[in-house]
Amino acid sequence: MLHHVVLMKFKPGVPRGRIGELERMLDDLPNRIIQIQTYEFGCDVLRSERSWDFALISGFASLAAMQIYQKHPDHQAVVARLREICVEIACVDFESKPLPIIERDPAPGL
Numbered sequence: 342m343l344h345h346v347v348l349m350k351f352k353p354g355v356p357r358g359r360i361g362e363l364e365r366m367l368d369d370l371p372n373r374i375i376q377i378q379t380y381e382f383g384c385d386v387l388r389s390e391r392s393w394d395f396a397l398i399s400g401f402a403s404l405a406a407m408q409i410y411q412k413h414p415d416h417q418a419v420v421a422r423l424r425e426i427c428v429e430i431a432c433v434d435f436e437s438k439p440l441p442i443i444e445r446d447p448a449p450g451l
Contacts, residue, residue, distance in 0.1 A: 342400045343401045343404055343435070344434065345398070345410075346432065347397040347398075347431070348393040349394055350393055351426055351427055352426055359425075363419070363426065366419050366422060367397065370416065373413070374415060376406040377400075377401065378402060379400030380398075381397070383395070407434070
């Protein structure tokens, strides 16, 4: 699976309502773009000095599937919104292999 991880820092003073609009737009993307296989996003809860404000993690079957997602008009609308409200955006895309199936006792210690 190809994982697409995006970290966002919002511009100072971005109203919570604008972030809510972004969340609604993001929430709808898996309904509109069938290439998305896994999808999670949310605001940072720790708010430490090294924290970013918001993260998105999505998964795709292949690089080709992710490229379709990136060009999709609904994704482009999200990108435009991010450019309006973010001061910085970081991204990493990486491949992972499925974990091997390990036989385990379903009720250890019983």
